[in-house]
Amino acid sequence: MSKYIYKQVMRDYDRDKLSARKKYEKRLNEVYDKCPKVRELDKKINKVGIEVARSILRGDDDSKGLAEELKMINKALAEEKKIIMRKAGFKEDYLTDVYICAKCKDTGFIDNIKCECFNKRLAEKAYDMSNIKEILKTENFQKFDFDFYSDKVNVKEGISPLKNIKSIYSRCVEFTESFDKNFANLLLFGGAGLGKTFMCNCIAKELLEKGKGVFYITAAELFKLIENERFDRDENADKSEILNIIFDIDLFILDDLGTEFQTALTSSEFFNIINTRFIHKKPVVISTNLSPENIVNKYSDRVVSRFYGNYDFLYFFGDDIRILKLTKGNIINK
Ligand SMILES: [Zn+2]
Known part of the structure; x- marks a missing residue:
């Protein structure tokens, strides 16, 4: 496949990533406006994350345990968020459904391996060109x-x-x-x-x-x-x-x-x-x-x-x- 087409496709991914980001931010603000509790929960999730990161950086003995704990806390908070959003009339995937391809989040790659949407895009681009x-x-x-x-x-x-x-x-x-x-x-x-x-x-x-x-x-x-x-x-x-x-x-x-x-x-x-x-x-x-x-x-x-x-x-x-x-x-x- 031509390098030129490849480059064009990568440029499209960048464009789509950016537009997904904007869409996400817009939706997030909407959710925050309607449910201030979600904003609080997000702050909490961030705070816990930062604490764990600090602990890892300090080389604390229990940093591994903390990371595990963080996972549990985040899961619980995410669950709580979901319930609040549902009650306010938002769809469950309202904040995650912003990508053209949810699998790779419009990056074209999953763990450095090409996503299936990548070749499809290459072919479409070649077709256009x-x-x-x-x-x-x-x-x-x-x-x-x-x-x-x-x-x-x-x-x-x-x-x-x-x-x-x-x-x-x-x-x-x-x-x-x-x-x-x-x-x-x-x-x-x-x-x-x-x-x-x-x-x-x-x-x-x-x-x-x-x-x-x-x-x-x-x-x-x-x-x-x-x-x-x-x-x-x-x-x-x-x-x-x-x-x-x-x-x-x-x-x-x-x-x-x-x-x-x-x-x-x-x-x-x-x-x-x-x-x-x-x-x-x-x-x-x-x-x-x-x-x-x-x-x-x-x-x-x-x-x-x-x-x-x-x-x-x-x-x-x-x-x-x-x-x-x-x-x-x-x-x-x-
Ligand atoms: Zn994909």
Whole structure:
């Protein structure tokens, strides 16, 4: 998981801790106003606590016994508080129910071990930051529409677009299911409007729901980002953190490879991303309109050598879905 997301989550915990503290103080004052006896009891509890602490500091022989006694007294006083509060109409947990997660009191940790709410928050944050949250409501495996693919055998390919897409679909589902077990990378290629981006989104949604961090970006955006990052490093502190995410995130999705503007600098950094992720066994999903031959022509040998053998090439063919959708829409409207 990206350090950046981790930091953001820790910041959220700090914010929530503070707001829980404020909520607690407000409620406590309410209770004190309504039941002055509770304030007295709290003072008593504090006083006993301080006495015991002093005794421990002095190294008194009976400090251990005192601590035990303190526990007993506190328990009794707490019980008394509860009764008074109940009589005044307060709920039993009125002073304790101020946290989002009562288990870790919004710290994210219980005795230095991550609370179960921690990973949930990481996943939610990654989801928020995946910048495709809205799209994923409509583009996911459940909503994938096979009707746009013809069942007529394509003479050149020897199978129908429908049969082809079903096999790609299965491979992508399997990719998400075995994500933790089998390290794999996917390269989705073929003409425009055949559902490659849609398929990328299906994969993203599935993994985000499993609590994985997913980062999606188009190649044009990525190369622009690299360019900006290198030239105005100081002014674009945020951007460098985005690059950190790209190196670090569980799944990196790069859409529309081939549409970007390349320079020596950006293509070297591009190799760096692809290579570093490969070395650390962090999966990448790429979509491109380029044919394998064009990929070979456009990218450096070292990038190409990373793709071949290490990426599953999934070939999309058929009729442009965007045009089919338009026609379908027209028919419905008539
Ligand atoms: Zn928790």
